[in-house]
Amino acid sequence: MIWHHIEKGHGRPLILLHGIGMNSEAWAPVMDRLAVQRRVIAFDIPGFGQTPGIEGREPGSEAMVESLGQSLRKMGIDEPVDMVGNSLGGRIMLDAAAEGLARSVVGISPAGLWRETGPGHLEPLFGAMRKAYQVAPGLTDQLLKTSVGRTLIMAGAVSARGWKMPARDAIRSARMFAQSHHFDAVFDAFRPPFARAAEVSVPCTIAFGDLDMVFPLGTRDRSRAPAHTHWVRLPGCGHVPMWDAPGLVSHVILRGTH
Numbered sequence: 429m430i431w432h433h434i435e436k437g438h439g440r441p442l443i444l445l446h447g448i449g450m451n452s453e454a455w456a457p458v459m460d461r462l463a464v465q466r467r468v469i470a471f472d473i474p475g476f477g478q479t480p481g482i483e484g485r486e487p488g489s490e491a492m493v494e495s496l497g498q499s500l501r502k503m504g505i506d507e508p509v510d511m512v513g514n515s516l517g518g519r520i521m522l523d524a525a526a527e528g529l530a531r532s533v534v535g536i537s538p539a540g541l542w543r544e545t546g547p548g549h550l551e552p553l554f555g556a557m558r559k560a561y562q563v564a565p566g567l568t569d570q571l572l573k574t575s576v577g578r579t580l581i582m583a584g585a586v587s588a589r590g591w592k593m594p595a596r597d598a599i600r601s602a603r604m605f606a607q608s609h610h611f612d613a614v615f616d617a618f619r620p621p622f623a624r625a626a627e628v629s630v631p632c633t634i635a636f637g638d639l640d641m642v643f644p645l646g647t648r649d650r651s652r653a654p655a656h657t658h659w660v661r662l663p664g665c666g667h668v669p670m671w672d673a674p675g676l677v678s679h680v681i682l683r684g685t686h
Contacts, residue, residue, distance in 0.1 A: 431471040431499045432478035437463025441509045442685060443500075444470040445517025447537075447668060448614060449554075449605035451477030453597065454514065457674040458681070465682060466510075471499070473517065475610030487610065488617035489523040496520065497529055507531070508630070510685035514668060515539050515642070518634075519618055522653075525632070526624035532631040534684040536677065537643055537667050540622035541634075541652040550642070554615070557585060561606035572598040588639040588666035597671075621652055628654040633684030637665030637672065658684070 434452045436459050446454040452470035462468045474495060475481035482491045500509065508531040513521030518538025525533045561568045571577030575591035578598045582590030586601065593601075605611075632654045636643065638661055650659070660680055665672040 429480070429495065429499070430502050431474065431496070433469050433471045434459070435467070435469050436460065437466055437468050439466045441505055442466040442468050442681075443509055443511045443521075444468065445473060445511065445513040445520055446470070446476070447515030447517055447539075448618075449476065449558075449608050449611055450601060450668075451604060453477075453600065454668060455670060456597070457670045458678045461674065461678040462681060466685075469503075471496075473520065475614055476604070476608055481610040481613075486617050487614045489520065492520050493524045493527050493529065496524060497527070500529070510534075512536065512681050512685070513538060514670070516614070516618060519622060522622050522628065522632075523624065525630055526627040530628075530630050532685045533628070533633070534681050535632070535634040535653075536669060536680075537636050537640055538622075538634060539618060539643070540620075541643075541649050542621050542647045543649050543652075544621065546619035546621075547643075547647045551615075553585065553642070554611075558606045558611070561602050565603070565606075568602060569599050572602060583641070583666065585642050586666060586668045587671045588637060588664060588669075589672045593671050621649075623652075625652060625654045631684065632657045633660060633680065634658070635660035635662050635669075635677075635680050637662040637667065637669045639665060640667045642667040 444455045451472045455470040472479040510532045511521045511530045512534045514536040518535035519540040573595045578590035
Protein backbone atom coordinates (compact mmCIF):
# COMPACT_ATOMS: atom_id res chain seq x y z
CA MET A 429 0.00 0.00 0.00
CA ILE A 430 1.19 3.50 -0.87
CA TRP A 431 -0.09 6.06 1.60
CA HIS A 432 -2.38 8.65 0.03
CA HIS A 433 -0.46 11.86 -0.51
CA ILE A 434 -0.31 15.32 -2.02
CA GLU A 435 2.80 16.11 -4.04
CA LYS A 436 4.20 19.40 -5.34
CA GLY A 437 7.48 20.70 -6.68
CA HIS A 438 10.73 19.13 -7.84
CA GLY A 439 14.10 18.36 -6.36
CA ARG A 440 15.20 16.37 -3.34
CA PRO A 441 12.17 14.75 -1.64
CA LEU A 442 10.79 16.29 1.54
CA ILE A 443 8.28 14.18 3.48
CA LEU A 444 5.56 15.81 5.61
CA LEU A 445 3.59 13.91 8.28
CA HIS A 446 0.53 15.46 9.98
CA GLY A 447 -0.85 15.12 13.51
CA ILE A 448 -3.52 12.84 14.95
CA GLY A 449 -7.04 13.38 13.62
CA MET A 450 -5.81 15.45 10.67
CA ASN A 451 -4.62 14.75 7.13
CA SER A 452 -2.14 15.99 4.55
CA GLU A 453 -4.14 19.21 4.09
CA ALA A 454 -2.70 20.37 7.43
CA TRP A 455 0.41 21.33 5.43
CA ALA A 456 -1.49 23.42 2.85
CA PRO A 457 -0.24 26.78 4.20
CA VAL A 458 3.42 25.84 3.61
CA MET A 459 3.26 23.50 0.61
CA ASP A 460 3.78 26.12 -2.09
CA ARG A 461 6.64 27.79 -0.22
CA LEU A 462 8.44 24.48 0.26
CA ALA A 463 7.76 23.32 -3.29
CA VAL A 464 9.78 26.21 -4.71
CA GLN A 465 12.90 24.34 -3.62
CA ARG A 466 11.86 20.74 -3.00
CA ARG A 467 9.74 17.82 -4.14
CA VAL A 468 7.24 17.97 -1.29
CA ILE A 469 5.21 14.87 -0.39
CA ALA A 470 2.55 15.29 2.31
CA PHE A 471 1.13 11.93 3.38
CA ASP A 472 -2.14 10.90 5.01
CA ILE A 473 -1.02 8.76 7.96
CA PRO A 474 -2.82 5.36 8.11
CA GLY A 475 -6.23 5.69 9.70
CA PHE A 476 -6.64 9.34 8.73
CA GLY A 477 -7.56 11.16 5.55
CA GLN A 478 -7.70 8.74 2.61
CA THR A 479 -5.14 6.20 3.83
CA PRO A 480 -6.77 3.08 5.32
CA GLY A 481 -5.90 2.09 8.86
CA ILE A 482 -3.34 -0.58 9.64
CA GLU A 483 -5.21 -3.84 10.14
CA GLY A 484 -4.21 -6.88 12.14
CA ARG A 485 -1.63 -5.23 14.38
CA GLU A 486 -1.29 -2.35 16.81
CA PRO A 487 -1.06 0.96 14.88
CA GLY A 488 2.04 2.02 16.83
CA SER A 489 5.49 3.17 15.82
CA GLU A 490 6.76 -0.17 14.53
CA ALA A 491 3.82 -0.70 12.18
CA MET A 492 3.70 2.93 11.07
CA VAL A 493 7.41 3.13 10.24
CA GLU A 494 7.37 -0.20 8.44
CA SER A 495 4.39 0.91 6.35
CA LEU A 496 5.98 4.30 5.65
CA GLY A 497 9.16 2.62 4.43
CA GLN A 498 7.14 0.42 2.10
CA SER A 499 5.32 3.44 0.67
CA LEU A 500 8.56 5.30 0.03
CA ARG A 501 10.16 2.33 -1.72
CA LYS A 502 7.09 1.83 -3.93
CA MET A 503 7.41 5.50 -4.90
CA GLY A 504 11.02 4.94 -5.93
CA ILE A 505 12.53 6.60 -2.84
CA ASP A 506 15.14 4.10 -1.67
CA GLU A 507 17.61 6.40 0.09
CA PRO A 508 17.21 8.17 3.46
CA VAL A 509 14.94 11.18 2.99
CA ASP A 510 14.34 14.50 4.75
CA MET A 511 11.31 14.21 7.04
CA VAL A 512 9.11 16.73 8.81
CA GLY A 513 6.37 15.84 11.27
CA ASN A 514 3.82 17.72 13.35
CA SER A 515 2.59 16.25 16.66
CA LEU A 516 1.94 12.53 16.01
CA GLY A 517 3.74 12.91 12.68
CA GLY A 518 6.76 14.23 14.55
CA ARG A 519 6.85 11.13 16.72
CA ILE A 520 6.59 8.82 13.70
CA MET A 521 9.38 10.83 12.05
CA LEU A 522 11.68 10.31 15.06
CA ASP A 523 10.98 6.57 15.02
CA ALA A 524 11.69 6.50 11.28
CA ALA A 525 15.00 8.27 11.89
CA ALA A 526 15.94 5.64 14.48
CA GLU A 527 15.28 3.00 11.79
CA GLY A 528 17.58 4.72 9.30
CA LEU A 529 14.88 6.06 6.95
CA ALA A 530 15.71 9.75 7.45
CA ARG A 531 18.43 12.00 6.05
CA SER A 532 17.39 14.77 8.46
CA VAL A 533 14.36 15.45 10.64
CA VAL A 534 12.37 18.49 11.72
CA GLY A 535 9.77 18.01 14.44
CA ILE A 536 7.04 20.63 14.73
CA SER A 537 5.51 20.17 18.20
CA PRO A 538 6.40 16.45 18.14
CA ALA A 539 4.64 13.96 20.39
CA GLY A 540 6.46 11.52 22.64
CA LEU A 541 8.89 13.78 24.50
CA TRP A 542 7.06 13.35 27.79
CA ARG A 543 8.67 11.62 30.77
CA GLU A 544 6.20 8.80 31.35
CA THR A 545 3.17 7.36 29.53
CA GLY A 546 1.42 10.27 27.89
CA PRO A 547 0.49 13.54 29.62
CA GLY A 548 -2.74 13.13 31.57
CA HIS A 549 -4.48 16.17 30.13
CA LEU A 550 -4.52 14.92 26.54
CA GLU A 551 -7.23 12.27 26.80
CA PRO A 552 -9.85 14.56 28.43
CA LEU A 553 -8.87 17.46 26.15
CA PHE A 554 -9.16 15.46 22.94
CA GLY A 555 -12.22 13.61 24.22
CA ALA A 556 -14.04 16.85 24.97
CA MET A 557 -13.16 18.32 21.59
CA ARG A 558 -14.35 15.25 19.70
CA LYS A 559 -17.54 14.95 21.77
CA ALA A 560 -18.45 18.60 21.30
CA TYR A 561 -18.47 18.22 17.53
CA GLN A 562 -20.22 14.84 17.61
CA VAL A 563 -23.04 16.23 19.78
CA ALA A 564 -23.54 19.51 17.91
CA PRO A 565 -21.93 19.35 14.46
CA GLY A 566 -24.25 21.92 12.91
CA LEU A 567 -23.65 24.49 15.63
CA THR A 568 -19.90 23.90 15.51
CA ASP A 569 -19.86 24.38 11.74
CA GLN A 570 -21.75 27.65 12.08
CA LEU A 571 -19.33 28.91 14.72
CA LEU A 572 -16.34 27.94 12.58
CA LYS A 573 -17.70 30.08 9.75
CA THR A 574 -16.95 33.16 11.87
CA SER A 575 -13.48 34.48 12.65
CA VAL A 576 -14.36 34.77 16.35
CA GLY A 577 -15.61 31.19 16.44
CA ARG A 578 -12.49 29.87 14.72
CA THR A 579 -10.29 31.80 17.13
CA LEU A 580 -12.07 30.37 20.18
CA ILE A 581 -12.48 26.79 18.98
CA MET A 582 -9.07 26.34 17.38
CA ALA A 583 -7.13 27.89 20.28
CA GLY A 584 -7.29 24.68 22.31
CA ALA A 585 -5.54 22.27 20.00
CA VAL A 586 -4.73 23.79 16.64
CA SER A 587 -3.99 27.44 16.02
CA ALA A 588 -3.18 30.41 18.23
CA ARG A 589 -4.48 32.58 15.39
CA GLY A 590 -7.60 30.71 14.37
CA TRP A 591 -9.01 33.70 12.51
CA LYS A 592 -6.32 33.14 9.86
CA MET A 593 -7.72 29.72 8.93
CA PRO A 594 -10.23 29.71 6.07
CA ALA A 595 -13.64 28.54 7.31
CA ARG A 596 -13.61 25.62 4.89
CA ASP A 597 -10.33 24.30 6.29
CA ALA A 598 -11.40 24.80 9.89
CA ILE A 599 -14.66 22.90 9.36
CA ARG A 600 -12.93 20.07 7.53
CA SER A 601 -10.30 19.77 10.26
CA ALA A 602 -12.90 19.72 13.03
CA ARG A 603 -14.99 17.07 11.28
CA MET A 604 -12.01 14.83 10.64
CA PHE A 605 -10.73 15.18 14.19
CA ALA A 606 -14.14 14.23 15.61
CA GLN A 607 -15.13 11.48 13.20
CA SER A 608 -11.96 9.39 12.78
CA HIS A 609 -12.68 5.74 13.61
CA HIS A 610 -8.99 5.03 14.24
CA PHE A 611 -8.34 7.95 16.60
CA ASP A 612 -8.50 6.05 19.90
CA ALA A 613 -6.43 3.07 18.74
CA VAL A 614 -3.66 5.29 17.39
CA PHE A 615 -3.76 7.54 20.47
CA ASP A 616 -3.36 4.54 22.78
CA ALA A 617 -0.56 3.03 20.69
CA PHE A 618 1.53 6.20 20.97
CA ARG A 619 1.14 6.80 24.72
CA PRO A 620 4.66 5.55 25.59
CA PRO A 621 7.41 8.17 25.23
CA PHE A 622 10.01 8.11 22.50
CA ALA A 623 12.90 6.04 23.82
CA ARG A 624 15.32 5.76 20.89
CA ALA A 625 17.02 9.15 20.93
CA ALA A 626 20.49 7.59 21.06
CA GLU A 627 19.75 5.81 17.76
CA VAL A 628 19.10 9.06 15.86
CA SER A 629 22.35 10.32 14.35
CA VAL A 630 21.02 12.53 11.55
CA PRO A 631 20.51 16.32 11.90
CA CYS A 632 17.49 17.00 14.10
CA THR A 633 15.53 20.21 14.65
CA ILE A 634 12.61 20.45 17.08
CA ALA A 635 10.34 23.51 17.20
CA PHE A 636 7.50 24.39 19.57
CA GLY A 637 5.11 27.32 19.51
CA ASP A 638 5.21 29.34 22.70
CA LEU A 639 1.38 29.27 22.78
CA ASP A 640 1.12 25.48 22.36
CA MET A 641 -1.60 24.37 24.80
CA VAL A 642 -1.50 20.71 23.75
CA PHE A 643 2.16 20.09 24.59
CA PRO A 644 3.08 22.73 27.18
CA LEU A 645 6.55 22.96 28.72
CA GLY A 646 6.02 20.01 31.04
CA THR A 647 5.63 17.64 28.07
CA ARG A 648 8.93 18.61 26.43
CA ASP A 649 11.61 16.59 28.18
CA ARG A 650 14.74 17.43 26.19
CA SER A 651 16.43 14.24 27.33
CA ARG A 652 13.92 12.33 25.18
CA ALA A 653 15.27 14.00 22.03
CA PRO A 654 18.65 13.34 20.38
CA ALA A 655 21.43 15.11 22.27
CA HIS A 656 22.45 17.07 19.17
CA THR A 657 18.95 18.48 18.58
CA HIS A 658 18.65 22.12 17.53
CA TRP A 659 15.73 23.66 19.47
CA VAL A 660 13.63 26.44 17.98
CA ARG A 661 10.96 28.67 19.55
CA LEU A 662 8.02 29.71 17.37
CA PRO A 663 6.72 32.98 18.87
CA GLY A 664 2.98 33.52 18.81
CA CYS A 665 2.29 30.01 17.52
CA GLY A 666 0.10 27.16 18.73
CA HIS A 667 0.31 23.39 18.36
CA VAL A 668 -0.24 23.32 14.59
CA PRO A 669 1.70 26.46 13.62
CA MET A 670 1.48 26.11 9.86
CA TRP A 671 -1.57 28.41 9.85
CA ASP A 672 -0.14 30.76 12.48
CA ALA A 673 3.17 31.56 10.79
CA PRO A 674 3.61 29.76 7.45
CA GLY A 675 6.65 31.81 6.48
CA LEU A 676 8.47 31.09 9.74
CA VAL A 677 7.57 27.39 9.71
CA SER A 678 8.74 27.06 6.09
CA HIS A 679 12.03 28.72 6.99
CA VAL A 680 12.59 26.37 9.93
CA ILE A 681 11.83 23.34 7.74
CA LEU A 682 14.10 24.35 4.87
CA ARG A 683 16.92 25.32 7.19
CA GLY A 684 16.66 22.07 9.13
CA THR A 685 16.65 19.91 5.99
CA HIS A 686 19.13 21.79 3.80
